[in-house]
Amino acid sequence: MKKILDSSSQIERDQLDLSLEIAKEALAKEVRSDGSPFINHVIAVGEIIVLEVGLMVPAVVAFFLHEASRVDRSILKDNEHQFSEEITDMANSLNKISEIKPKDTGLQAENYRKLIISYSNDPRVTLIKLADRLEVMRSLSIFTKSRQLKKATETLLLYAPLAHQLGLYNVKSEMEDLSFRYTDPENYRLINNKLKAGEQERKRLTDLFVKPIELGLKRAHIKYTLKSRTKTAYSIYKKMQNQGISFESIADIFAIRIIVDSEPDREKELCWKVYSIVTENYTPDTKRLRDWITVPKENGYESLHTTVNTKDNHVVEVQIRTTRMDDIAENGYAAHWAYKGVKSEQGLSSWLNGVRTLLETGNIREAHKEVSLSLGEIFVFTPDGDLRRLASGSSVLDFAFDIHSNLGVRCSGAKINGKPASIREPLKTGDVVEIMSTKKQKPTQDWLKYVVSSKARAKIKQKLKEEDGKKALQGREILERRVTNWKFEFNDTLIMYLLKHYKFKTATEFYTAIAKEELDLADIKSVISEKEREVLPESKEVFVPPVIKDEKRTSVSDSDYLLIDEKVSNVGFKLAKCCNPIMGDEVFGFVTIKEGIKIHRMSCPNASRLIENYPYRVHKVKWREDVTGKNFQASLKVTGYGEATGQQILEVINSLSISLRKFSISDVKGKIDVKMVVAVSNNNQLDKLIFNLRKLKGVKSVNRIANA
Secondary structure, three states, X not given: OHHHHHOOOHHHHHHHHHHHHHHHHHOOOXXXXXXXXXXXXXXXXXHHHHHHHOOOHHHHHHHHHHHHHHHOOHHHHHHHHHOOHHHHHHHHHHHHHOOOOHXXXXXXXXXXXXXXXXXXXXXXXXXXXXXXXXXXXXXXXXXXXXXHHHHHHHHHHHHHHHHHHOOXXXXXXXXXXXXXXXXXXXXXXXXXXXXXXXXXXXXXXXXHHHHHHHHHHHHOOOOEEEEEEEOOHHHHHHHHHHHOOOHHHOOOOEEEEEEEOOOHXXXXXXXXXXXXXXXXXXXXXXXXXXEOOOOOOOOOOOOEXXXXXXXXXXXXXXXXXXXXXXXXXXXXXXXXXXXHOOOHHHOHHHHHHHHHHHHHHOOOHHHHHHHHHHHOEEEEEOOOOOXXXXXXXXXXXXXXXXXXXXXXXXXXXXXXXXXXXXXXXXXXXXXXXXXEEOOOOOOOXXXXXXXXXXXXXXXXXXXXXXXXXXXXXXXXXXXXXXXXXXXXXXXXXXXXXXXXXXXXXOHHHHHHHHHOOOOOHHHHHHHHHHHHHOOOOOOOOOOOOOOXXXXXXXXXXXXXXXXXOHHHOOOOEEEOOOOOOOOOOOEEEEEOOOOOEEEEEOOOOOHHHHHHHOXXXXXXXEEOOOOOOEEEEEEEEEEEOOOOOHHHHHHHHHHOOOEEEEEEEEEEOOEEEEEEEEXXXXXXXXXXXXXXXXXXXOEEEEEEEOOO
16 A cells, blocks of 8 residues: 555655544444454455445545444544544445445445435445455455345346446456355356366467467567456356356356557557457457447446457457556556556546536446356345345245245235235346235145245145145035935945946046036936946956055166276276265366366366366266166255154155265254255256255255265
């Protein structure tokens, strides 16, 4: 921070020292979730404000006073004579903005932007809030899982689109990746490990690609720097979701950036000269040419983008810009000026005016829409402000069942953002939903049309089955009583005859129809009388009440069925115990010193370390598709509450004819933890088991683990 302090006045440096002392004293007893002093967060945000966002000392002073006055509001008033009006105004605005609740914004970045503007017309306030949230995201591991999800979701939907609009691309990208890491850790780990696995190949392609370009640049006497840029995990995931493609189908995972040293008056000329050199060697896709040099983006971004095809049919994105443009693109105008150690009059103030204009007139709905689309989920609030995560297309009923199964079955309607709504009303991100319920309410078959979540569907079907069971029992009693009164014998042979006559598949359906008065008892009497008059051969069919039986399990041997490429075909291989891969998992082979090749899942916790540290020992592997009768061991952990029992879990396993190899259960104060090892033929069978276990009453989570 020395350059910033050197370019600041003595008064500003004194105010920085004073504001820090005030914050230290006010926050002396405050700690973060991990027990560390809260002042550490305050100082870290101060560094981000200066070094990464690029604001000057007054912004840091305002933030220090804001954090101090959140503990004691009188601090700001008591010390206002020691600070300038602009600093106290910023601190007051930050205090107001800190009271904005996520549900007040509807998780819409556009709404959040408008709320910020209503509290302050100083653009520095918005930039300070972005710096504050960035530090929170970097420290997200210290929070509980529920708070991690809440803060990550808020960041993805509110803060990242705002940072993008203001041209803070590094901040935006880091926020997105950190959010992705906590909202979807499995996919985050999968994509990250795939990126690491392909790192050497991308480096080789880069070296081959740039050779002819470098030769052309040297001939033209152009001074340059080359960088390669790999897409972030989140941007890759977003593209996969939006376009419905696999990781391997993404053409522009990495880009080549050519940064030209240029005098201010020759920037455009040299950038287009570089473009000519690139297109002389490779075929450009003119539809994907983006000229932000002639007409920069509203947020100040300048660059020339083109996509070219190599002779080997590789698609490469090339970005061409000057050193000045690259500095601004990476860090934003403010950080560019701050790094140069230049006073605000020489650049910062004009940039802040641009930020103010963007905040007042900008539209970030498209960015928000893109985020929502890529997530495939919606986020809604309870009246108390708790955030709930649901699948896209969820209704009021889905929300009610997500809160509690008993609330779902009694749900009669809701209030969405204070307005009455029916149980079938679809929800959208940001809605505040209050469920209405009544004890008289009962699920109907139509309810299945209004829900998308497996939990809601399973519970509705269970309740319908229970109701049908009650009706069936009632119908059986009615029929047995009437048949006895008609002086006929009530037995299984008679029931089988009636089922065939009325074309019912099960006795339960037949009895239920009687209870619901869908069948006329007088007509049933006529059918029985007609039967008694006929001389029928003795029926060989006997009606047996349905009984659930355990299916015989096929005895299978433990072996793997992987194909390994020619280079390592003669080397033995084993399935890694740290992640227990099974057929269908995305996997890679790792050459060990003593145990041949070990096969790991791509999402294995150890994958990142192995791929990054030993890329030369990583080999591509794939499952052999024509092998049957093999099985793999997979470990699962099931957590739940008193409603879940070990017996229910065992019944699900038996119903799917899955072999159970190991099972343990612990119950501590009503919380149940079950660990088990099962033998499955592929990951589809395991997914089906996990899906059915998650539907059980009281089950909170089902996850694959390394070992049980």
